[in-house]
Amino acid sequence: MTRVLIRVPKTVKPGQEFEIKVLISHPMETGYRRDHQGTPIPRDIVKQFRCTLDGEEVFRAEMFPAIAANPYFFFHAVAERGGTLRFEWSDERGTAWRESAALTVE
């Protein structure tokens, strides 16, 4: 199953701001819903998302059930030299996911 879609530019100019878009596959169950039998559906949300560039933080989100299903984030970043963009996110049950993308600066 596709877990995430990440869009970053293939190359960026040093010091010039660029856009990062992330779409995470997750139901973001609020804990307020019930199934067809009337049984409450337990809360199941991605709690934290973090993007770093060579270990330095770019963007971090602490999430609540008010973030819609299949969370989408659009934020900016700046790089002086190429490196690795890491994306990490985790739910409240201790499951974590990660992905990375190479960034070329020229």
Add this chain to the structure above:
Amino acid sequence: MTAQFLPRRQFLLRAAGAAGFVLVPGLWRPLGATPAEVKAEIAKLVGEAALRPGLVKLDLPVLVESPNAVGMTVTAGTPPAGTRIQSFHVFAAANPLPNVGHFHFGPRAGRPRVSTHIRLADSQTVTAIAKLSDGSCWSDSVDLLVTLSACLD
């Protein structure tokens, strides 16, 4: 322009019935945070600092037809010299939990900006707060109207 064969009133009643069959979206059981809870959450964030309007900009539609995924963007102007914007914090007073999200910007962030999709339980005021490196806090709010959808399953 009314439905053929059916008097308008009767049609509307039936149509309402069709909608009523599935009126509750079920995504939220809106218990609603209390104003005191929202104030407490904001106070926790702001502390002793004054909360000033401006600098931060919250973009949300004022009329929301589908509250399950509402496009939201938070941006900011240029902060006072010698300071930087550390984070944005969004609160939805009428949601079961007033917290929507905390968004932090590290040394590699460009201009602080976040776009995402949020859920809104009801018509309400949504507030975004920007926290700066000197501890000062700035805010922007949007009063919006959430209308109830029909034809949900």
Add this chain to the structure above:
Amino acid sequence: MIRQAAMAVALLATWPAAAQTDDMANPAFLWVEEGKALWSERPRPGAKSCADCHGAAETAMRGVAARHPAFDAKRGRAMLLTQRLDACRVEHQGETPFEPESRRQLGLAAYIALQSRGLPVAIAADGPLAKTVAEGRALYTRRIGQLDLSCAQCHDDLVGRRLAATAIPSGHVNAYPVYRSDWLGMGSFWRRLGNCTTGVRAEAFAPHSPEHVALESYLAARGNDLPMQAPGFRN
């Protein structure tokens, strides 16, 4: 527990040039990505993938979704795009049909539909498909359910008016399969049809039933020349 996000990084440079700039904000593209993987996946060793027969979807599938539902001369009946997928799976891949509304079915249908994005809907409604279209039209105007309402009473007579707060749409099908935020996921026109039949308290039509095929054929034909929008994102 840390998991590598499977099949994950999509540096989406390979999307069609016409791709809307905010595609990343459309969760349907999570399904599209799965459909793209499925296109070149062999169901079992020795079996053929879609790509083995058809080649690149970007060229082979361009315009295909815009032409469906279409009359199939060999079988002598109208076929939806998803029925076409099933036929391929059974006859050429030796697989069972997709489970209706499964992630794989919707993903592949969405990926194929994406190859027609922006092209005009082009249903050959005056050929042998005409009979099915006429059946769909008859069904569309027939009152059903405990509320005794026809599709036309809302979707023709009251288009743009509101049912509760929702604007009544005119029943176009050029954005299916679609991601709906109240579904928390994707669905086909059949799922949406189920909303309506349940709403008027009628029995829902089975997926790929003659009624489903006829209604979708009629609505698709009504939308001829509209630009294809699938996969749509409806809040």
